Amino acid sequence: MLEIINKKVVLTRKTHECYGCLKEIERRINAIYVTAKQDEQQMRFHLHEKCNKIIAKDKWFMGSGLFKGCIKEAEKVLEVVESINITADEGLPFI
Ligand SMILES: [Zn+2]
Numbered sequence: 106m107l108e109i110i111n112k113k114v115v116l117t118r119k120t121h122e123c124y125g126c127l128k129e130i131e132r133r134i135n136a137i138y139v140t141a142k143q144d145e146q147q148m149r150f151h152l153h154e155k156c157n158k159i160i161a162k163d164k165w166f167m168g169s170g171l172f173k174g175c176i177k178e179a180e181k182v183l184e185v186v187e188s189i190n191i192t193a194d195e196g197l198p199f200i
Pocket residue numbers: 123124125126127128152153156
């Protein structure tokens with residue numbers, strides 16, 4: 106389990122990989138620099154401002170839901186959910 110110790114806004118001087126979505130964080134933009142602890146080991150990573158908001162807002166990312174690539178994973182799940190089309194006359198197949 107990942108425990109966040111500290112977060113701060115930084116201006117990136119070089120590109121970084123976002124811990125949440127695994128996409129590149131450009132240089133010279135505001136990013137969130139996170140200090141965290143996992144299995145008694147300290148780790149540091151960067152997040153896009155948007156990804157930080159998603160993580161902060163969504164309780165799903167608390168505790169074990171927060172891991173490297175967690176936002177990317179969540180997007181994949183969302184795509185699958187959105188690709189399920191249920192028309193009204195099909196009824197409710199999940200009940
Ligand atoms: Zn990101």
